[in-house]
Each structure stands twice: as C-alpha cells, then as structure tokens.
Amino acid sequence: MDLENIPNHVGIIMDGNGRWAKKRGLNRSLGHKKGAETLEKLLNHIYDLGIKYVSIYAFSTENFKRDPKEVNYLMDLFVKMFSSKKKIFVKNELKVLFSGRRDNLRDDVRKSLENLEDSTKDFSRGVLNICLNYGGRSEIVDMTKKIAQDVIDGKLKIDDIDEKLVNHYMYQDLPDIDFVIRTSGEMRISNFMLWQSSYAEYFFPKTLFPDFTEEEFNKAILEYQNRNRRFGG
Numbered sequence: 001m002d003l004e005n006i007p008n009h010v011g012i013i014m015d016g017n018g019r020w021a022k023k024r025g026l027n028r029s030l031g032h033k034k035g036a037e038t039l040e041k042l043l044n045h046i047y048d049l050g051i052k053y054v055s056i057y058a059f060s061t062e063n064f065k066r067d068p069k070e071v072n073y074l075m076d077l078f079v080k081m082f083s084s085k086k087k088i089f090v091k092n093e094l095k096v097l098f099s100g101r102r103d104n105l106r107d108d109v110r111k112s113l114e115n116l117e118d119s120t121k122d123f124s125r126g127v128l129n130i131c132l133n134y135g136g137r138s139e140i141v142d143m144t145k146k147i148a149q150d151v152i153d154g155k156l157k158i159d160d161i162d163e164k165l166v167n168h169y170m171y172q173d174l175p176d177i178d179f180v181i182r183t184s185g186e187m188r189i190s191n192f193m194l195w196q197s198s199y200a201e202y203f204f205p206k207t208l209f210p211d212f213t214e215e216e217f218n219k220a221i222l223e224y225q226n227r228n229r230r231f232g233g
C-alpha cells in the first residue's frame, strides 16, 4: 500500500453488530463483544500504518433509547475494555480522549474513561478519540454555551471567535477528519463529528462491523487514495 497519501484522521462508525449477531441466531450483545474484538485488531493495524488520529463512534446520545439490557451490556463492556486494555494503550504510547457529555454517564463508565485519559495523556504515537454519549449537535450546543460563558465572564471578545477558536471549544481540539467509514451499508452520518467532518471523504462498505478486518480497512484506504479532494477549490 502507498503510505504517502494516507489520511491523518479517520472516523469510524461501527455499525452492524446487532445484525451480525441476528444472522447467527445470537443475542445482539454477542455482536458487540465480537465488534470489540474487531476494533482492537483494527486499531493495532491502523496505528501501524502511520495513521495518527482515529475517532470511533462507540455510543450516541440516541443509543440510550435502546433496550436497557443492551445499554447496560454495552456500558459494562466499555468499563471492562477501558480497564483491561489500559496496558496496551500505554505500551503502544497511544493517547485516549473522550468526546461526549460526561455529566449523565454512569459513574463507573466516566471514571474508567477519565482514568484512561489521565494514564495516557503524555503519549503522542497516536490518538484515539472515543465518542461516547456523543452527539454532533450536542457538541455544537455545548461549545456555544462555553464560548457564551467566556464572553460573559470577559475572557473572550466576540471578535476573537473564529473557526480555530470554535474548534478549541469542542469536546476535544482535534484536526479535521479526512475520511469517515461507516460499516454495514447504511449511508447516513447519524450526528457523528459534524463540525470535524466538513471536508471528509465518506465510505460505506457493506461489511458488518464485526467482519471488518484489516484487509477490508486497506481496501477502504485505497478507495480514499483514489478520491480527488478539492476542498471546494
């Protein structure tokens, strides 16, 4: 693969875990478990390619509408993964960031995430931004409130507000997303990183997320490399 023209920041909407399980007559939760295994292999591969930033959609604000059993299973899975995989993040010098509303998250989920953020904050080989209890519109609302408050407090002037400053007030100050992959064939953005993906290329492979292997990812990168990005010019 040509590693010259790889994206700097990739967004992944991990869709299709439920359908993967249903096809096999399994409980949806087992699809999420398999999805978590796929994610681990995929991240390993992605950072080895030299891609620096990855944002993953782990749980949207809307996902709270699902059956509480499934929501709880996912929250337990997150807590388990965040604590058991900490060593791997540290060993690979990967910085973990969390994007989403922290206040109404289950306590143990927030604590395990913040612990992971804290333990990896000095690393820079790669960055994993985990979108959890995340919504792109909520992020814009929350950014607006923070800016308004700083204007009221006299820390900011209206004329200071530009795109760079807005980016700084988002959940995380990240570079633009170059490439968004949504698995399972659904062709929607579903409120994922709206501000950061303004100029992204999108790719919608039909593969369900648990089956999204490193080879499938390489095919997606080839697709990206064949696109002609003009940035409106």
Ligand code: FPP
Residues within 6 Å of the ligand: 014, 015, 016, 017, 018, 019, 020, 032, 033, 035, 036, 039, 057, 058, 059, 063, 077, 078, 081, 130
């Ligand atoms: C979408 O599939 C997937 C999710 C809502 C959860 C994603 C979670 C994981 C892959 C687990 C691992 C993540 C971390 C951060 C440890 P779906 O349930 O919408 O599938 P469906 O559309 O087929 O029903």
